[in-house]
Amino acid sequence: MTIEEENTPDTFSVLDVCVSKKAIETRFGCRWDQVARLTDRHTMVVQSWLASRSPRAERLENEGTKVSSTGLNASILNAALGAEFPSDTSNAEISETIESVQNYFAERGVPWRWWLGPFVQPSDMSERLERAGMKELFRLAGMATVLPMELPAINPEVRVRLATDRRDLQEASRIRREAFKFAPGAALHYFDDMADDWLSGDPARLYVGQVSDGPIAGIGALTMGEGVPGVYVLATLPEWERQGIAKGILTRILSDAKAEGHRLMAMTAGREASPLYWKFGFEPIFEYTLYTER
Numbered sequence: 288m289t290i291e292e293e294n295t296p297d298t299f300s301v302l303d304v305c306v307s308k309k310a311i312e313t314r315f316g317c318r319w320d321q322v323a324r325l326t327d328r329h330t331m332v333v334q335s336w337l338a339s340r341s342p343r344a345e346r347l348e349n350e351g352t353k354v355s356s357t358g359l360n361a362s363i364l365n366a367a368l369g370a371e372f373p374s375d376t377s378n379a380e381i382s383e384t385i386e387s388v389q390n391y392f393a394e395r396g397v398p399w400r401w402w403l404g405p406f407v408q409p410s411d412m413s414e415r416l417e418r419a420g421m422k423e424l425f426r427l428a429g430m431a432t433v434l435p436m437e438l439p440a441i442n443p444e445v446r447v448r449l450a451t452d453r454r455d456l457q458e459a460s461r462i463r464r465e466a467f468k469f470a471p472g473a474a475l476h477y478f479d480d481m482a483d484d485w486l487s488g489d490p491a492r493l494y495v496g497q498v499s500d501g502p503i504a505g506i507g508a509l510t511m512g513e514g515v516p517g518v519y520v521l522a523t524l525p526e527w528e529r530q531g532i533a534k535g536i537l538t539r540i541l542s543d544a545k546a547e548g549h550r551l552m553a554m555t556a557g558r559e560a561s562p563l564y565w566k567f568g569f570e571p572i573f574e575y576t577l578y579t580e581r
Contacts, residue, residue, distance in 0.1 A: 295319070301571035302428045302558050311570060315433055315551070323573050325515060326431045326553045327404045330575075331368045332512035333519060334402065336490065338366045340481045347391045351376070351384050352401075354391065360473040362398035362579065369404055370412040381409065385419045389580070398579070400424060405573035416578050424579040427555040430569040434552055435545045438538050439566055442498070442531030447539040450486065450493040450506075453479050458503045459493060466522035491519070494539055496532040505532035509540045516544040518554040518564075537567055 298307050308319040315322045335355045343358035351372040357364040367388050392399045456479035478485050485493045496505040504527035508519045523532050544552055556564050
């Protein structure tokens with residue numbers, strides 16, 4: 288579903304959850320569209336940054352969408368983000384841009400995704416992508432929460448700390464690769480290839496988590512975009528799931544953001560992960576629809 292500000296109903300569905308604009312406005316203290324626009328701008332800035340963290344990274348300059356590619360064989364790390372064509376852009380020009388983006392990724396030889404969010408121009412961009420041979424892959428909820436907030440209890444044996452060295456980054460690369468089921472050999476050194484980005488704390492800081500004295504088994508990042516902190520790359524090794532590592536990392540991220548005086552936090556989540564974030568006070572605000580090549 289693509290949401291247009293001027294005709295958004297008072298209630299609508301995000302991943303089958305009923306969202307009330309009035310409830311959002313009451314909780315956040317501002318209009319729904321203000322929360323949605325800030326959350327969307329934050330997400331687009333951070334996703335563009337994440338898709339440029341590689342020695343082979345490139346950006347494609349064009350009008351209408353932001354294109355970033357790591358050159359890695361993982362679709363989450365190569366993206367065309369949004370659609371903001373000026374109102375006087377011709378149909379031919381939009382079609383040419385879509386084709387140029389498709390050709391760009393084809394030449395790079397990597398899988399990729401086109402993200403469409405709540406505010407697109409033209410409003411029928413999803414139909415244009417489908418006519419260009421793309422299909423809907425899945426949907427994500429754009430979510431936000433107000434800080435400070437009460438945090439749920441976590442497993443007291445879970446230990447969370449900031450990543451401090453290349454060894455931590457190597458483990459983080461392995462965890463993300465396994466948890467996100469990357470293709471064999473893909474993104475083997477995603478974090479450690481750009482060590483300075485992940486150890487400097489600006490715009491991202493990477494956290495690692497473990498149970499007691501066990502191995503590092505989970506990761507998560509607090510990443511800034513548009514002056515707003517967000518939760519990213521939250522992942523746990525399959526054999527360590529359901530032991531509270533993700534909750535522990537999320538609690539640390541929210542606590543640090545609160546201590547630094549932030550009032551809003553953003554993130555995206557799929558249908559399966561959303562219930563975890565609801566427990567931490569995150570509200571669905573709108574949907575992203577992600578498209579891929581047929």
